[in-house]
Amino acid sequence: MVRATITDVAKRAGVGVATVSRVLNDSGYASEKTRKKVMEAVEYCDYEPNLIAKSLAQKSTSLIGVVISDILNPFYAKLIHAIQATCDEHKYSIILCNTDESKEKEREYLGLLSSNRVNAIILAGGRGIGESYNNHLLEAARKTPIILVNESVNAEGIFCVCCDKEKGAFQMTEYLIGLGHRNIVHVAGYPNFKPTQERLAGFLSAMHKHGLPVGTDNVIYSDYHISGGYATACDILSRDVLPTAIFASNDLMAIGVMNALQENGIVIPDKMTVVGSDNILFSEFTTPSLTTIDHDVALLGEHSVRMAIALINGEIPHRHEMIDTKIIIRKSSGKAKVTA
Amino acid sequence: MVRATITDVAKRAGVGVATVSRVLNDSGYASEKTRKKVMEAVEYCDYEPNLIAKSLAQKSTSLIGVVISDILNPFYAKLIHAIQATCDEHKYSIILCNTDESKEKEREYLGLLSSNRVNAIILAGGRGIGESYNNHLLEAARKTPIILVNESVNAEGIFCVCCDKEKGAFQMTEYLIGLGHRNIVHVAGYPNFKPTQERLAGFLSAMHKHGLPVGTDNVIYSDYHISGGYATACDILSRDVLPTAIFASNDLMAIGVMNALQENGIVIPDKMTVVGSDNILFSEFTTPSLTTIDHDVALLGEHSVRMAIALINGEIPHRHEMIDTKIIIRKSSGKAKVTA
């Protein structure tokens, strides 16, 4: 349990600590002979460099903080996976924080990560960032570069990488309209959430473009969870006039919607079309398989890390990066049933 | 971007650094007057303690390393969630490493975490730990306490917290037998993986107890992924004599199995019963909903962290902790169809 220090190694090798450091980091010169002596001593002492001390000396930790709203959502799990993998390639480690969608925890974690001197922070699923002004976010950004995933804030030190959710929702809506659907309900997520608003915007603009009426019944806000989708579908089912298609703002809610529908004997897609967004792993394995919008999460994670590292290296990347989306057509969507 | 140090705060407050430290950490005395002066200076300087320097001085990082085999598996996502939440309660942060089931990466991460001087390491889904002797694991454990989740190794510095998977599998098998099933296929996971072996043991012992024959056809090894379950089910379907029930070693494979079955027109559970293990979120929302074994992952994560912290605090917990499991009966299981 007692660990060797660089001094121990230096003594054992009969050299100075600077030499050991140089050899280990391949910085500066070192004769082949001393190099060998040092490596032997390292081996002998079972020496492992203390990254904490290194961080202190170099004022850089090789740590990136990742703040996520809900790791239980496969979308974010996949994002974390991509972030971690890309960080690993670049010799960064991640400190993971999960806020459970709590704004307060988000705030705490930002401070904690700052105290831990992470070199950058990647924040995904931040609640209510878009419209409402988040003082703590801006403040944190003055000390640590922040990369927002799927959000966008126009401020110093805050950078964003997003999927083109508006376009994706627009395409999806046009696809539904192309299938003959005219009464489509969009199950939106949290109101003050950028992705919610973007997808809603895409939905509305497609509806308008095709001259379809959009009333208050056509948009319902929910919470991005299965249970929320379920409850919303139940509400919809109590209506006199049912829509022929439901477009949920994420797959989790779509799954909840399908569940409620099926429990009420509504066959998908024969009687009702259901589509989602995110293309989580399980959307392929629901019954019927779910038509959805794919976001290339791997790319999303990769780019956010690239941006973080660029910032760390003092480069100034574009403040806003956009990733394309595409529609995945499966079996939960079909032609609108001809109403009597 | 320039951060204040404790010295800056001390100067501003007109006190010594020790006083600032004492005030901020509530250690030692400090008059109300100086306390106030210090707090004002902290505010004025926008001071955030440097945890890196603190770690170096105290030889403790408040960091726990988490090594996971597959964060994309909802079981592990849930585990991470629990681990992170519990760590947070105890003022620990986590460095997350995902091995993608690579033994080599696991090895690398162990070293990296050790260099980062994490106070403990929680390892879940470690590949092939049980039987084959893992030198690097034992070596790492001599420097950093290691907690194995769902694995068990009897060695100095290695502690384990497991679910009683054997019992769970035993109960599940008895449940199936109780439904009249006699020809049951167990789709196992990776052969050299403790959970695989435990569930297999439970399966076998229940079959034996009830005098049911178990041939080579009754156990098939796969890979814990949806695709693996799918492929395995396809294999099974090509047989002359089909089983009446399939018990997959995790829910992911069970989902793959159900998918393959349904694609071939086999109605679940009328023609075939399918059950899994893990009770991941989605097992409730498959069609039909999946009968499975619940593991109380939250408790699993919580206990692993508690054990880690106990070890950090120099306590010596039991080397092995066990968490109970229970069967969740849903709609994918039913009475064995009466064969002609």
Place this chain on the structure above:
DNA sequence: TTGTACGCGTTATCAG
């Protein structure tokens, strides 16, 4: 109750 000075393990500068 408060301040000084040292140690934590590295890196980096600067003579040699």
Place this chain on the structure above:
DNA sequence: CTGATAACGCGTACAA
């Protein structure tokens, strides 16, 4: 090419 030595920012005896 190599070796002292001064930072890095904090906690903490120890002294006052």
